[in-house]
Amino acid sequence: MSKLNRRQFSALAASAYMASATPRITQAQSPNEQLGVCIAGLNGRGGEHIRGFNADPRTVIRAIVDIDEEVAGKRAEQIAKLQNFKPEVFTDVRNALDTDGVDILTCATPNHWHALMGVWAMEAGKDVYIEKPVSHNIHEGRALVTAAERYGRMFQTGTQSRSSSACRDAVQFLADGGIGEVNFARGLCYKRRKSIGALGDYPIPANVNFDLWSGPASMTDPKLTRGRFHYDWHWQRHYGNGDLGNQGPHQTDIARWGLGLNRHPNAIISYGGRLGYDIERKDPNYVDAGDTANTEVSIYDYGDKSIVFETRGLDVSESMGKEVATFFGDGKGNKIGVIFYGENGYLAQTRYDYCRVFDKEMNLTKEFKAGNVGDAHFANFIDACVSRDYGSLNADAMTGHLSAGVSHLGNISYYLGEQNKASLEQVVDAVGKVKSLDDNAATLERTVEHLKANGVDLEKTPLALGPYLEFDNESEKFTNNDDANEMLTREYREGFEV
Numbered sequence: 001m002s003k004l005n006r007r008q009f010s011a012l013a014a015s016a017y018m019a020s021a022t023p024r025i026t027q028a029q030s031p032n033e034q035l036g037v038c039i040a041g042l043n044g045r046g047g048e049h050i051r052g053f054n055a056d057p058r059t060v061i062r063a064i065v066d067i068d069e070e071v072a073g074k075r076a077e078q079i080a081k082l083q084n085f086k087p088e089v090f091t092d093v094r095n096a097l098d099t100d101g102v103d104i105l106t107c108a109t110p111n112h113w114h115a116l117m118g119v120w121a122m123e124a125g126k127d128v129y130i131e132k133p134v135s136h137n138i139h140e141g142r143a144l145v146t147a148a149e150r151y152g153r154m155f156q157t158g159t160q161s162r163s164s165s166a167c168r169d170a171v172q173f174l175a176d177g178g179i180g181e182v183n184f185a186r187g188l189c190y191k192r193r194k195s196i197g198a199l200g201d202y203p204i205p206a207n208v209n210f211d212l213w214s215g216p217a218s219m220t221d222p223k224l225t226r227g228r229f230h231y232d233w234h235w236q237r238h239y240g241n242g243d244l245g246n247q248g249p250h251q252t253d254i255a256r257w258g259l260g261l262n263r264h265p266n267a268i269i270s271y272g273g274r275l276g277y278d279i280e281r282k283d284p285n286y287v288d289a290g291d292t293a294n295t296e297v298s299i300y301d302y303g304d305k306s307i308v309f310e311t312r313g314l315d316v317s318e319s320m321g322k323e324v325a326t327f328f329g330d331g332k333g334n335k336i337g338v339i340f341y342g343e344n345g346y347l348a349q350t351r352y353d354y355c356r357v358f359d360k361e362m363n364l365t366k367e368f369k370a371g372n373v374g375d376a377h378f379a380n381f382i383d384a385c386v387s388r389d390y391g392s393l394n395a396d397a398m399t400g401h402l403s404a405g406v407s408h409l410g411n412i413s414y415y416l417g418e419q420n421k422a423s424l425e426q427v428v429d430a431v432g433k434v435k436s437l438d439d440n441a442a443t444l445e446r447t448v449e450h451l452k453a454n455g456v457d458l459e460k461t462p463l464a465l466g467p468y469l470e471f472d473n474e475s476e477k478f479t480n481n482d483d484a485n486e487m488l489t490r491e492y493r494e495g496f497e498v
């Protein structure tokens with residue numbers, strides 16, 4: 001165990017008390033003895049960080065950072081009510097990291113900021129909880145792994161399924177041969193995403209610091225090409241990673257975990273498009289402000305195992321297929337999860353706190369359920385901040401890096417193929433050559449049926465077909481495509497280099 005500072009020691013004593021005492025500790029420790037938390041990025045997910053770290057008596061929220069002064073002001077008021085004193089409010093994370101009493105930085109900013117904040121915080125001696133995806137590209141994920149090792153800091157990735165007893169028991173069930181040999185998993189992000197509005201020239205809200213918001217990404221003039229400032233950056237690749245890199249890292253993580261894959265894939269190919277918004281908006285010339293795929297299939301070859309990830313942003317209610325409806329137990333609404341295909345049956349993760357097992361005849365044979373997964377994940381992180389036992393973390397830096405990496409590698413193939421509008425015959429031909437344990441042609445056929453059900457005419461708006469990319473796990477480089485290697489990192493702004 002590395003040397004504890006005074007607050008870590010005090011929180012350790014509280015942990016021991018919580019473990020032995022019944023009922024659970026009832027009186028909060030004095031704020032000086034608690035681990036000080038700084039939360040960066042407070043608009044959406046940051047609210048859950050506030051709830052989680054406020055609820056644990058071992059932590060106190062001493063500081064918050066947001067480049068939107070309105071968001072920061074509201075959250076400061078909310079926290080003051082919860083813990084009876086106001087946290088210090090910062091616009092620039094670097095100033096918060098210099099503040100006395102901050103032991104932990106949590107980050108729920110847009111994706112392009114995750115790695116830089118993580119590295120800066122660990123350099124400054126803080127433990128970090130970084131939202132998924134932990135990186136915006138492969139280079140950044142590796143930088144986080146290196147920093148956690150170099151500075152000896154605790155690192156939790158915000159993939160809360162790792163602390164779900166349902167997912168843990170299900171993964172153990174797979175490892176114990178519960179459905180026989182399992183070499184293939186299908187991740188599903190069937191999540192309706194409407195158009196984010198027309199590509200345009202929109203004003204930057206007066207209450208935000210756009211220079212700091214842009215951070216490691218280049219500054220766009222400054223101008224905004226989407227209407228809504230917060231959240232919709234997910235669908236602009238300069239900042240976000242599309243749904244493969246948004247919802248995806250939860251499911252790609254579970255797929256890797258269940259298959260026991262602690263490495264990158266050997267090869268990848270993706271196809272898809274940002275399709276159907278002209279139909280949604282009833283305007284054949286409509287151009288949506290997003291530039292990530294809303295329909296994407298990525299095939300990952302891991303040698304003797306494989307993963308397929310399907311992103312569908314259009315309506316799936318008429319086109320999810322009977323098999324998916326059965327795994328999820330109904331035929332309506334979004335379908336987000338992972339299906340493991342075993343020799344003797346199937347295991348379906350359909351919620352963070354719920355997994356179900358089916359036999360080959362699709363009879364439900366077993367269920368795994370969990371309590372509050374989010375709380376368990378924060379608690380696992382705080383336990384490690386106290387014990388200094390890196391090995392006890394459920395989702396460490398490498399876990400976050402590999403699972404975000406699955407998304408980045410899939411997107412690189414898609415982005416490189418964006419201009420390669422392919423006929424269906426060409427896509428059939430290309431995926432037919434890719435080694436996979438899936439029926440690649442059948443998955444393509446289902447995707448095409450889904451697009452047709454949403455009125456997409458693939459003659460007019462064909463699928464983009466990405467190149468088949470080979471990847472070397474050790475060097476973290478592609479071995480057959482120089483353009484793809486360029487996309488493993490980005491050009492960083494001066495002063496914001498990762």
Ligand SMILES: NC(=O)c1ccc[n+]([C@@H]2O[C@H](COP(=O)([O-])OP(=O)(O)OC[C@H]3O[C@@H](n4cnc5c(N)ncnc54)[C@H](O)[C@@H]3O)[C@@H](O)[C@H]2O)c1
Nearest residue numbers: 041042043044045065066067068108109131132213230231
């Ligand atoms: N684990 C989960 O289940 C889960 C759920 C939702 C979101 N997330 C992740 O949380 C992150 C945030 O998502 P969101 O939906 O809340 O986005 P959002 O756009 O609603 O909020 C992001 C906030 O970060 C602030 N911000 C931007 N740059 C900043 C900077 N340099 N310093 C401080 N604050 C900054 C913004 O002003 C905004 O308040 C994303 O990476 C997302 O993937 C995780």
